[in-house]
Amino acid sequence: MLVYPSGIDVSSSTLRFLSARLREHRRALGTRWRRLTAGRQALLTLAHLRNGQTYAQLAAGFGIAASTAYRYLTEAVQVLAALAPTLSRALRAASMKAFVLLDGTLPPIDRVKADRPLYSGKHRRHGMNVQVIADPHGRLLWASPALPGAVHDVRAAREHGIIDALTETGISCRADKAYQGAGGTVRVPYRGRWETLSTGQQAVNRSHAKIRALVEQAVATLKSWRLLRKLRCSPARITGLVQAILCLHLASSEQG
Numbered sequence: 001m002l003v004y005p006s007g008i009d010v011s012s013s014t015l016r017f018l019s020a021r022l023r024e025h026r027r028a029l030g031t032r033w034r035r036l037t038a039g040r041q042a043l044l045t046l047a048h049l050r051n052g053q054t055y056a057q058l059a060a061g062f063g064i065a066a067s068t069a070y071r072y073l074t075e076a077v078q079v080l081a082a083l084a085p086t087l088s089r090a091l092r093a094a095s096m097k098a099f100v101l102l103d104g105t106l107p108p109i110d111r112v113k114a115d116r117p118l119y120s121g122k123h124r125r126h127g128m129n130v131q132v133i134a135d136p137h138g139r140l141l142w143a144s145p146a147l148p149g150a151v152h153d154v155r156a157a158r159e160h161g162i163i164d165a166l167t168e169t170g171i172s173c174r175a176d177k178a179y180q181g182a183g184g185t186v187r188v189p190y191r192g193r194w195e196t197l198s199t200g201q202q203a204v205n206r207s208h209a210k211i212r213a214l215v216e217q218a219v220a221t222l223k224s225w226r227l228l229r230k231l232r233c234s235p236a237r238i239t240g241l242v243q244a245i246l247c248l249h250l251a252s253s254e255q256g
Contacts, residue, residue: 001060008043008050014252018042018076025079035064036072044069045076049245052226077237080244087161090142091169094135099172101134101215102162102179102186104153105222107146107238109231118235120149128231128238129156130222138217139253143246145239153178157186174212221249 022038036044044062047053055073059066085093094100106120106127118126129151131144144160157163157179166173167184179188189205190197197205223229225245231238 001056003061006047006051006061008046010046010050010248011252014248015039015042015046017251018045018080018248021079021083022076025075035068036062041072041076044072045080046248048073049225049227049241049248052229054232077240077244080247081240084243084247085142085250087142087144087165090133091165091171094133094141094171095169097135097171099136099174100141100166101136101138101212101218102157102173102175103132103134103212103215103219104156104178105130105132105219106149107223107228107231107242109149109235109238117148117150123149125149128235129153130242131156131160131162132215132218132222133162134215134218136211136214138214140218140221140246140249143222143242146235146242148235154180154182157182174208174215176212222246 019039019042022041026034026038034041040062044058047061048058053061055066055069058073059069062069064072091100106123106125106129108125108127109118110126118128120127120129127149128146129149130146131153132140133142134140144156144162147156147159151159163182163184163186166186171185173184173186175182175186175188177188177191179186180191182188187208189208190201192201194202222242222245227241228245231241233241
């Protein structure tokens with residue numbers, strides 16, 4: 001396999017953050033020596049998450065075995081996922097905001113036709129349902145654990161306790177028609193065909209759509225990590241990957 005220099009479009013502060021967390025993890029384990037330093041392991045992890053490079057490609061580039069690359073990546077993802085904010089913590093941070101935005105996204109996964117629980121009829125492809133909460137400016141605040149793609153958005157929100165948590169904290173939320181019947185503080189557009197709605201209802205729906213559209217920026221933030229554009233791993237690993245990416249994003253935002 002040929003090897004060539006390449007770049008990763010993340011900040012150096014993100015690399016330093018992950019390197020520091022990995023060094024702390026190694027000290028806690030009492031690790032004396034490894035094939036890669038903590039800094040190189042962090043770089044390996046960012047190349048995988050940001051660029052979506054395979055284990056074989058990373059192994060060739062870093063001069064290690066593919067199995068070693070897999071172990072290093074799994075370890076780093078676990079360290080990061082453990083640092084990701086919980087829903088309650090994210091909502092506490094958002095409690096001073098006028099409202100939050102809620103939406104679901106479907107990172108596609110490489111599955112076969114027989115994997116029906118992972119198939120989303122809405123998107124007509126296999127994937128995992130991830131719920132996203134953003135602030136009024138579209139900045140990513142929280143991403144949920146992954147559920148099979150066949151799970152509807154409002155059901156996913158209930159399973160994750162999002163609706164109950166929003167109601168308890170009193171935070172108003174804007175969401176699309178996929179959350180009809182959610183109740184609590186979740187506000188959705190009026191239901192029905194456009195021509196059957198009154199002039200006032202149409203105006204409310206237009207205003208709602210303009211506000212809610214900003215959540216797409218948070219979804220785009222997640223998918224700027226190219227690994228989530230086409231997942232080729234076990235569905236059981238996807239929650240950890242999403243939480244690791246969320247942690248890195250929030251860390252870079254705080255440092256930026």
